[in-house]
Amino acid sequence: MDTKILLPEDRIPKQWYNVIPDMPGPLAPVIHPGTMQPVSPDDLLPLFPMALIEQEVSTQRWIEIPEAVRDIYRIWRPSPLFRAHRLEKTLGTPAKIYYKYEGVSPAGSHKPNSAIPQAYYNKVAGTKRIATETGAGQWGSSISLACQMFGLECTVYMVKVSFNQKPYRKSMMQLWGAEVLASPSDRTNAGRSILAKDPASNGSLGIAISEAVEDAATREDTRYALGSVLNHVCLHQTVIGLEAKEQLAIAGDYPDVVIGCHGGGSNFAGIAFPFIADKASGREVKIMALEPASCPTLSRGVYAFDYGDTAKMAPVAKMYTLGHDFMPPGIHAGGLRYHGASPLVSQLVHEGVVEAKAVHQLACFEAAVLFSRSEGIIPAPESSHAIRGAVDEALLAKEEGKEKTILFNLSGHGHVDMAAYDDYFAGKLTDYEYPEEAIKESLAHLPKVSF
Numbered sequence: 001m002d003t004k005i006l007l008p009e010d011r012i013p014k015q016w017y018n019v020i021p022d023m024p025g026p027l028a029p030v031i032h033p034g035t036m037q038p039v040s041p042d043d044l045l046p047l048f049p050m051a052l053i054e055q056e057v058s059t060q061r062w063i064e065i066p067e068a069v070r071d072i073y074r075i076w077r078p079s080p081l082f083r084a085h086r087l088e089k090t091l092g093t094p095a096k097i098y099y100k101y102e103g104v105s106p107a108g109s110h111k112p113n114s115a116i117p118q119a120y121y122n123k124v125a126g127t128k129r130i131a132t133e134t135g136a137g138q139w140g141s142s143i144s145l146a147c148q149m150f151g152l153e154c155t156v157y158m159v160k161v162s163f164n165q166k167p168y169r170k171s172m173m174q175l176w177g178a179e180v181l182a183s184p185s186d187r188t189n190a191g192r193s194i195l196a197k198d199p200a201s202n203g204s205l206g207i208a209i210s211e212a213v214e215d216a217a218t219r220e221d222t223r224y225a226l227g228s229v230l231n232h233v234c235l236h237q238t239v240i241g242l243e244a245k246e247q248l249a250i251a252g253d254y255p256d257v258v259i260g261c262h263g264g265g266s267n268f269a270g271i272a273f274p275f276i277a278d279k280a281s282g283r284e285v286k287i288m289a290l291e292p293a294s295c296p297t298l299s300r301g302v303y304a305f306d307y308g309d310t311a312k313m314a315p316v317a318k319m320y321t322l323g324h325d326f327m328p329p330g331i332h333a334g335g336l337r338y339h340g341a342s343p344l345v346s347q348l349v350h351e352g353v354v355e356a357k358a359v360h361q362l363a364c365f366e367a368a369v370l371f372s373r374s375e376g377i378i379p380a381p382e383s384s385h386a387i388r389g390a391v392d393e394a395l396l397a398k399e400e401g402k403e404k405t406i407l408f409n410l411s412g413h414g415h416v417d418m419a420a421y422d423d424y425f426a427g428k429l430t431d432y433e434y435p436e437e438a439i440k441e442s443l444a445h446l447p448k449v450s451f
């Protein structure tokens, strides 16, 4: 039995899988934050090229991957599927554990799977420059790489606290040719107004989004790019699950459980959606989204219309939310600290197709260390949530004496996150359960939408 199941380059998927036609019901409209009416494609044109706006609402089940995108995917795709023999042995479980490893991309995570096509469609539409935001820097580095590949300029508004504390992702972005600004910056009205009030502001993802959106909306040559949440981002990520299915077939297996960590929903969608297609046609498979207990959007939020950002400039979407002014605590899984969630994943959770589960930070690091010491690969703190989920399922199988096949997505490596491991070993990390009153408080500020 092989440890590593590889596909040749000519098996890189030729089409992305669009889950929209297999959704359990119609999609809720996306609402314009100014007019509170459904957005039209024209409203979005200052921000996105038409090809991506069309993908956002497409009801076609299969969408062709352009050859130019597949050519760049060849650098790291198909990514390997591993059988976690050593982890299984360590756990003493009768379960078979497989993981799809997305850390082999140049940026070290799944995010280039969408950054590459986003840059491509912008290039084709005549865009010269991309403006975007980044928190810890995973998205910023992925879009910098993609812009470099297609000859686009790139400006990244990076949350100031990360800009100062996480210099290496900033270095990666600069190496790939991007301009990186600490947000709030003096480049935009949004940034200047924050700095006027608080010159020492550390910034936030909400502020950085506002700066990038303003930059793109006010320059003819510039568009915006988002690394998660939106339907077209989830669509692009389905190469993960499509490849995994083929690789499992080579191993003669099919999963009983499919697991992904969940921040905005893109890597989860990537591993899970192709299996949801099977589930929609009657196959039994349990699908689980793992999120931090400190930012429990899917498991403790409400399914309602809310703004995509703190500044209320982004569209209003129906999704699980903790409220757009929710302030997540500074946990190390920076990529899992979004107040909302992908509307597609949200609807699937709401309809009971997907199960959501919140896990604590210390239990995730414990699983990440166990994984590194058995499998060797050092996971990103975000990915450790999926590992925790898989380890718990494997331990349950052991308790019940049941054979079971578990598949999870290892969304990225942790090489640029070693400070988080240092803090864990130094005993500086604590668990944090978001208090019910604070959730209630931010949920009191949801917009009133009557659709």
Ligand SMILES: *Cc1c(COP(=O)(O)O)cnc(C)c1O
Pocket: 108, 109, 110, 111, 138, 139, 227, 228, 229, 261, 262, 263, 264, 265, 266, 267, 268, 335, 336, 380, 382, 383, 411, 412, 413
């Ligand atoms: C950004 C990121 C995530 C979370 O984002 P999703 O859109 O929920 O996938 C998870 N893992 C890694 C490694 C990331 O970089």
